[in-house]
Amino acid sequence: MSEIITKTAAELADLLAAGETTSVEVTQAHLDRIAAVDGDAASGVHAFLHVDAEGALAQAAESDARRAAGEARHLLDGVPIAVKDVLATQGLPTTCGSKILEGWVPPYDATVVGKIKAAGLPILGKTNMDEFAMGSSTEHSAYGPTRNPWDQTRIPGGSGGGSAAAVAAFEAPLALGTDTGGSIRQPGAVTGTVGVKPTYGGVSRYGLVALANSLDQVGPVTRTVLDSALLHELIGGHDPLDSTSVDTPVGGFVEAARKGAAGDLSGLRVGVIKELAGDGWQPGVMQRFAETVDLLKELGAEVTEVSCPTFVHAMATYYLILPAECSSNLAKFDAMRYGLRVVPEGDPSAEAVMKATRDAGFGDEVKRRIMIGTYALSSGYYDAYYGQAQKVRTLISRDFAAAFEDVDVLVSPTSPTTAFPLGDKLDDPLAMYLQDLATIPANLAGVPGISVPAGLADEDGLPVGFQVLAPALADDRLYRVGAAVEAALTSRWGGPILAKAPTLEGPR
Amino acid sequence: MSQLTRDEVAHLADLARIDLDDAELDHLAPQLNVILEAVASISGVAGDDVPPTSHPIPLTNVFREDVVRPSLSAEQALSGAPEVEEQRFRVPRILGDEQ
Numbered sequence: 001m002s003e004i005i006t007k008t009a010a011e012l013a014d015l016l017a018a019g020e021t022t023s024v025e026v027t028q029a030h031l032d033r034i035a036a037v038d039g040d041a042a043s044g045v046h047a048f049l050h051v052d053a054e055g056a057l058a059q060a061a062e063s064d065a066r067r068a069a070g071e072a073r074h075l076l077d078g079v080p081i082a083v084k085d086v087l088a089t090q091g092l093p094t095t096c097g098s099k100i101l102e103g104w105v106p107p108y109d110a111t112v113v114g115k116i117k118a119a120g121l122p123i124l125g126k127t128n129m130d131e132f133a134m135g136s137s138t139e140h141s142a143y144g145p146t147r148n149p150w151d152q153t154r155i156p157g158g159s160g161g162g163s164a165a166a167v168a169a170f171e172a173p174l175a176l177g178t179d180t181g182g183s184i185r186q187p188g189a190v191t192g193t194v195g196v197k198p199t200y201g202g203v204s205r206y207g208l209v210a211l212a213n214s215l216d217q218v219g220p221v222t223r224t225v226l227d228s229a230l231l232h233e234l235i236g237g238h239d240p241l242d243s244t245s246v247d248t249p250v251g252g253f254v255e256a257a258r259k260g261a262a263g264d265l266s267g268l269r270v271g272v273i274k275e276l277a278g279d280g281w282q283p284g285v286m287q288r289f290a291e292t293v294d295l296l297k298e299l300g301a302e303v304t305e306v307s308c309p310t311f312v313h314a315m316a317t318y319y320l321i322l323p324a325e326c327s328s329n330l331a332k333f334d335a336m337r338y339g340l341r342v343v344p345e346g347d348p349s350a351e352a353v354m355k356a357t358r359d360a361g362f363g364d365e366v367k368r369r370i371m372i373g374t375y376a377l378s379s380g381y382y383d384a385y386y387g388q389a390q391k392v393r394t395l396i397s398r399d400f401a402a403a404f405e406d407v408d409v410l411v412s413p414t415s416p417t418t419a420f421p422l423g424d425k426l427d428d429p430l431a432m433y434l435q436d437l438a439t440i441p442a443n444l445a446g447v448p449g450i451s452v453p454a455g456l457a458d459e460d461g462l463p464v465g466f467q468v469l470a471p472a473l474a475d476d477r478l479y480r481v482g483a484a485v486e487a488a489l490t491s492r493w494g495g496p497i498l499a500k501a502p503t504l505e506g507p508r
Numbered sequence: 509m510s511q512l513t514r515d516e517v518a519h520l521a522d523l524a525r526i527d528l529d530d531a532e533l534d535h536l537a538p539q540l541n542v543i544l545e546a547v548a549s550i551s552g553v554a555g556d557d558v559p560p561t562s563h564p565i566p567l568t569n570v571f572r573e574d575v576v577r578p579s580l581s582a583e584q585a586l587s588g589a590p591e592v593e594e595q596r597f598r599v600p601r602i603l604g605d606e607q
Contacts, residue, residue, distance in 0.1 A: 200565055243570045315546075339588065394559055
């Protein structure tokens with residue numbers, strides 16, 4: 001394994017600025033790594049659905065020319081990145097992990113993609129995901145699952161398993177993800193990486209193929225807290241093309257991460273969420289979590305237990321609101337303007353074509369959620385299901401508001417378990433949904449969250465994630481606390497957690 | 509709340525414009541019932557006095573000046589179309605047999 005791919009994005013930025021490496025060299029090293037370990041649907045990590053070697057190297061050469069002329073556009077100019085396949089990329093396929101969009105090449109860039117291109121980050125390729133971001137294991141991808149670099153018989157989390165596995169396997173130093181109910185944070189937890197869901201509206205959703213508009217948020221997927229802060233500052237900010245974009249200046253994340261890494265959390269009030277523990281929570285996960293809470297105390301934080309009583313209803317609320325929104329959003333896949341068209345025999349009507357196409361193009365989980373949403377929105381059931389869920393959503397936001405009157409941040413394990421074996425929960429949707437128990441409340445209330453590695457569970461030696469949640473627009477607190485935890489644990493372990501991951505063999 | 513029958517699931521699939529065959533109905537119908545049973549647990553959690561939340565942040569309408577801005581060309585807009593004719597999306601017949 002080339003040494004350059006083990007560098008963090010911040011280290012690569014320094015090396016590029018000092019002229020000690022070139023973007024072409026860095027980009028090629030990552031492309032070589034992808035060629036060696038990524039494999040395909042049958043074997044290997046399979047983090048990528050599409051690799052753009054030629055495009056990435058061309059962008060890298062342009063970056064090197066800019067650096068040579070003293071015209072670097074951004075600190076991260078020349079540092080390569082992977083992009084989740086749910087973000088529109090002009091000239092690169094965007095499938096959302098679905099057969100219905102196989103081969104679709106968007107005619108425009110998502111705002112976040114435009115920003116990373118403008119800053120000069122070469123795009124290595126598009127990463128695998130559960131179909132239309134519906135899932136917690138990346139097994140619902142129509143193109144085959146991604147495998148966890150820690151154990152290739154296990155799930156990498158989802159829906160953004162591809163982005164998380166790509167950074168965990170050193171195939172990319174940075175990646176973009178999206179988080180609707182935990183799709184950045186839970187993959188981060190189970191792959192020993194860092195993932196951030198920004199405040200709702202903090203990062204533009206323009207060009208993000210919507211799963212659930214009121215829940216979706218784009219965010220950074222990285223190996224370190226500082227790298228997430230750097231990427232977050234780059235992609236964040238107001239976008240007139242997104243009507244839910246928050247018109248408030250974004251920033252201070254890098255500064256907060258550097259301050260946190262110094263290790264002083266005195267004066268910080270931390271709340272441990274009482275409801276996110278108990279039956280179904282793996283002992284090894286709870287043990288690493290409790291140790292990390294103790295660590296916060298050692299760093300000077302004042303820790304109390306807080307109750308968010310409505311959180312126990314968050315999963316049911318989410319699995320009504322999300323299907324309702326997605327059944328409406330996915331109505332646009334109608335076989336008329338783009339994507340798959342399946343034409344039954346004879347002289348079928350547009351409606352018959354639509355039905356045949358959606359049957360052939362959507363996988364089981366997408367069909368389940370569309371039908372649940374259709375049911376929850378139908379007259380006679382609307383008040384009992386969707387209407388009630390919207391009210392409980394208010395109560396969950398109130399729980400957060402009450403908690404944040406007494407504490408600065410809330411903490412919990414990111415996911416109730418470590419990575420489970422591929423196939424374990426594929427036909428048991430409810431068991432799969434339980435993976436997101438701890439991450440969902442933040443999406444419902446629009447508050448930001450981060451997952452940072454907390455160590456390995458004793459029973460299986462697999463990564464555990466520590467989640468920090470902050471009030472809306474206080475994303476800087478995630479970076480302060482996340483960086484403090486990361487710095488203290490890394491020094492305790494004698495190195496980053498990924499140094500303990502098994503060496504990856506190339507695909508068979 | 510009541511269980512969905514197989515016919516009701518078939519009706520939902522019809523409303524959602526998904527052409528499920530018998531095997532898919534057999535496979536998916538029981539799973540939908542398990543999900544619905546779980547989400548029905550929120551019934552009665554919030555009283556009538558609780559206002560609904562549709563978005564996590566307050567939304568205001570967004571306006572811009574009424575001026576022409578760059579947009580997709582016709583070729584770009586049609587670039588992903590399954591069928592194109594005379595610079596338009598070509599679609600199957602939209603009227604049913606009875607119209």
